[in-house]
Amino acid sequence: MKPETKKYQIDKNGYYGEFGGAFIPEMLYANIEELKNNYLEIIDSDGFQIEFQKLLKDYVGRPTPLYFANRLSEKYNTKIYLKREDLCHTGAHKVNNTLGQIILAKKLGKKRIIAETGAGQHGVATATACALMGLECIVYMGEIDIARQAPNVARMKMLGATVIPATSGSKTLKDATNEAIRDWINNPVDTHYIIGSVVGPHPYPDLVAKFQSVISQEIKIQLKEKEGKENPDYMIACVGGGSNAAGAFYHYLDDENVKLIAVEAAGKGADSGESAATSVLGKLGIIHGSKTLLMQTDDGQITEPYSISAGLDYPGVGPMHAHLFESKRAKFIAVTDDEAMQAGLNLTRLEGIIPAIESAHALAALDKIQLNKEDIVVLNLSGRGDKDLSTYIKYFGI
Numbered sequence: 001m002k003p004e005t006k007k008y009q010i011d012k013n014g015y016y017g018e019f020g021g022a023f024i025p026e027m028l029y030a031n032i033e034e035l036k037n038n039y040l041e042i043i044d045s046d047g048f049q050i051e052f053q054k055l056l057k058d059y060v061g062r063p064t065p066l067y068f069a070n071r072l073s074e075k076y077n078t079k080i081y082l083k084r085e086d087l088c089h090t091g092a093h094k095v096n097n098t099l100g101q102i103i104l105a106k107k108l109g110k111k112r113i114i115a116e117t118g119a120g121q122h123g124v125a126t127a128t129a130c131a132l133m134g135l136e137c138i139v140y141m142g143e144i145d146i147a148r149q150a151p152n153v154a155r156m157k158m159l160g161a162t163v164i165p166a167t168s169g170s171k172t173l174k175d176a177t178n179e180a181i182r183d184w185i186n187n188p189v190d191t192h193y194i195i196g197s198v199v200g201p202h203p204y205p206d207l208v209a210k211f212q213s214v215i216s217q218e219i220k221i222q223l224k225e226k227e228g229k230e231n232p233d234y235m236i237a238c239v240g241g242g243s244n245a246a247g248a249f250y251h252y253l254d255d256e257n258v259k260l261i262a263v264e265a266a267g268k269g270a271d272s273g274e275s276a277a278t279s280v281l282g283k284l285g286i287i288h289g290s291k292t293l294l295m296q297t298d299d300g301q302i303t304e305p306y307s308i309s310a311g312l313d314y315p316g317v318g319p320m321h322a323h324l325f326e327s328k329r330a331k332f333i334a335v336t337d338d339e340a341m342q343a344g345l346n347l348t349r350l351e352g353i354i355p356a357i358e359s360a361h362a363l364a365a366l367d368k369i370q371l372n373k374e375d376i377v378v379l380n381l382s383g384r385g386d387k388d389l390s391t392y393i394k395y396f397g398i
């Protein structure tokens, strides 16, 4: 992997601009230090890369296709390509990261894996990696998410994971993350915490971004084959914590002619009080060990987020995205539940692809950008909609 000293990449202290760092309780200090001091050497080693690349190819099914969406392009009178992360084994981009982290955990001698999950895709991807490597797996998941993402809970159990409900706060992703951190504090020696997005204390945001960067690495090659150039005019991705967007943006961060579009969940409307649109509502704060933009009250208490999509229902964004927002390198767009659901149905009926509701938010952003006929748009289709079928069916009365 390339050495990173660029404007939008992490600096040597673990910051993106003013965002990032590691704000952790003393009890986690040793774990985070161990990770920080070893991750670059391990993931850059030949042994690691050979094992990781082999799994990405033969197990995940990479490279995922870059699909020219003909009927969707006609609708918007532009050229739209979909990066098909929905076709990854387990149905979303999350597995790119869990396989990388599990190889890293093995090399650090860890025997027990914990994870948090919102939509259940990261939980499934972690349970899958643990089954593959024969490691114990415990997944924390908010009670509300357990109910709305039932197919993924069943998959995790089938894979041998223990799913523990988080019953505090909004009973969603933030609360599951709190429980996972609590577990790690209690089990510091034998346990590795596989965080599922570009959030958490340094080095997690950088570690996860590096594992997901395969997405834009492939897009560059695939677009060159199809269009004769590596760079699209627009790169669009949804942002929960921001891992699929980090992967899709990574190799374009310093190509300022590529417009980066980050799409957040506005829930019932950014100002409705039921939203997860951090770029609209967030202020500087600390969540899960990272200094970033965060939805909070005047007293600095975290505001409970809301989105119909379990994977975007998070009150912050990772520090890379906070920096991309503040520096205006990326444009942030907030999409409501209704707009996302309609965009999900549109893609299904135009292209025969049922997207995850998270990815449907990115699709809805196409209505909010002024696109020209000659523009080349790449949209990262982060996951497939199987897990969301009951939500779609209930919403549309199908």
Ligand SMILES: Cc1ncc(COP(=O)(O)O)c(C=O)c1O
Residues within 6 Å of the ligand: 092, 093, 118, 119, 120, 121, 122, 196, 197, 198, 238, 239, 240, 241, 242, 243, 244, 245, 310, 311, 312, 356, 358, 359, 382, 383, 384
């Ligand atoms: C399909 C899919 N897309 C996007 C996300 C949001 O996560 P991130 O912003 O880390 O890509 C999730 C989270 O669960 C997901 O399952």
